[in-house]
Each structure stands twice: as C-alpha cells, then as structure tokens.
Amino acid sequence: MIATSRKPRAFAPDPDAPGRGCDIPNCPHQGEFRAPKSRSTLREFYWFCLDHVRAYNASWDFYKDMSPDEIEAELRADSAWQRPTWPLGRLGAHARMDEALEAELNAFAFGQHAKPAPQAGAPQELREALGTLELGWPVTLDEVKTRYKELAKRHHPDANHGDKGSEERLKRINLAYATLRGKLAANQARTAETVAD
Structure with missing residues (x-):
C-alpha cells in the first residue's frame, strides 16, 4: 500500500480565498493566494493568482523604510513574540x-x-564607623553584628547585579564593622578583667 501525504503543497490555493479575480488589473486568473497589504496592516490582504503572488513575495520587504534602530527594536520584539519582557x-x-x-x-x-547620628559621648575614632553602620552610641557588639548582617545583605554586589557603587559601599561597611568589632571586643575583655579582679 502506498502512503499518501495529506499535507497540502506549499503553492496550494488558500481554502479561505474569496472566489474572486486576481487583484492585479487585467489578470484573467482567480485570486487564490493572499498577501498582506502593508507592514502596518498585516491582517488585510491582496488576493493574487500564483504567478502574481510569487512576484509580490519576491519584492516584499518588511523592513523597507525603517531605520537601523527600528529594525533592531522589531527583531528584539519578535524574539519574545511581540510581548513585553523585563530583565531577570x-x-x-x-x-x-x-x-x-x-x-x-x-x-x-x-x-x-x-540613620541615628552618633552621640557626643562616642569615642572620636568610632564616629565614622558608627555613621557608616547607621548606629548611635552607646552600642553593643550584638547590635553591631545584627546591623552589619543587614547592610551586608542589602549592599552585596550579587544582590545588586554587580553594581560598583554597592561594592564600594560594602567595602566601607566591612571596614566600619571591623573597627567597631575590634574596639568593642577589647572593651568587653577589659571589663571582664576588671570584674575578675
């Protein structure tokens, strides 16, 4: 048994053809093939015979009279099926x-x-670090650690798509945290020694 293909040929007449003559004047053939009228009206059609639709398709240029920027925008829109997209x-x-x-x-x-301002009682060498971490004085080591974690998470470059400003801000936050942690840890150690004596 010979298998038959049910797929229509590429040049088969359109089944929705209106049953009228070719839109080219003085053409005696039926208009059985549709072609869009223009780029802006893709749902309105001319109806041509096979020879005239081939000639029309050969001369069709969707991007005619478009600037390079307009062509680029059209290609980008086509890659997303003409739907809006946003960066991940x-x-x-x-x-x-x-x-x-x-x-x-x-x-x-x-x-x-x-952003509480450091109080007047804060040591001079800690005021800049307190301002960077947006903390007031007096402050505990636990408060400093908690605030550092919040700011580090917020300003980490991975959370800000590699933003250089966030990277610089995180460097200042790290430096301020190291300064405060060292000073407060030393104060706690001195206090513990004094209590032990």
Missing part, C-alpha cells in the same frame, strides 16, 4: 525597594530616624 531579577529588586521605602515611611511616621 528586576521585579524582585523593585519589591525590595518598596519594602525599604515602606520601612522608611513607618520610621518617619513614628518619630524614629533611619
């Missing part, structure tokens, strides 16, 4: 920004300050 992770970053803004507004509404 951007929506998550936007949500984090909303949470941070809400926290700032709540702090303002209840009379709290997001």
Whole structure:
C-alpha cells in the first residue's frame, strides 16, 4: 500500500480565498493566494493568482523604510513574540525597594530616624564607623553584628547585579564593622578583667 501525504503543497490555493479575480488589473486568473497589504496592516490582504503572488513575495520587504534602530527594536520584539519582557531579577529588586521605602515611611511616621547620628559621648575614632553602620552610641557588639548582617545583605554586589557603587559601599561597611568589632571586643575583655579582679 502506498502512503499518501495529506499535507497540502506549499503553492496550494488558500481554502479561505474569496472566489474572486486576481487583484492585479487585467489578470484573467482567480485570486487564490493572499498577501498582506502593508507592514502596518498585516491582517488585510491582496488576493493574487500564483504567478502574481510569487512576484509580490519576491519584492516584499518588511523592513523597507525603517531605520537601523527600528529594525533592531522589531527583531528584539519578535524574539519574545511581540510581548513585553523585563530583565531577570528586576521585579524582585523593585519589591525590595518598596519594602525599604515602606520601612522608611513607618520610621518617619513614628518619630524614629533611619540613620541615628552618633552621640557626643562616642569615642572620636568610632564616629565614622558608627555613621557608616547607621548606629548611635552607646552600642553593643550584638547590635553591631545584627546591623552589619543587614547592610551586608542589602549592599552585596550579587544582590545588586554587580553594581560598583554597592561594592564600594560594602567595602566601607566591612571596614566600619571591623573597627567597631575590634574596639568593642577589647572593651568587653577589659571589663571582664576588671570584674575578675
């Protein structure tokens, strides 16, 4: 038994043809093949005979009269099926920004300050580190560790798509944390020795 293909030939007439003559004037053949009228009206068609649709297709240029930037934009849109797209992770970053803004507004509404200034009693060598970690004085080592973890997570380059500004900010945070940790740990050790004596 010979298998027959049910797939229509590439040049088979369109089954939705309106049953009228070719749209080329003085052509005696039926218009059985459709072709879009223009780039902006792709759902409106001319109906041509086979010879005229071949000639029309050979001369068709979708990108005619478009600038290189417009062609690039069209190609990018086609790669996503003409649907809008967003960079990966951007929506998550936007949500984090909303949470941070809400926290700032709540702090303002209840009379709290997001960045307390170091008090006058803070040692001079710790004031810059306290300002970097946004802490007031006096402060405990546990408070410093907790604040460091929050800021390190927020400003880590991996969480900010490799942003150089975040990387520099994280370096300053690390330096401030090391300064405060060293000074507070030394103070705790001195206090423990004094209590032991």
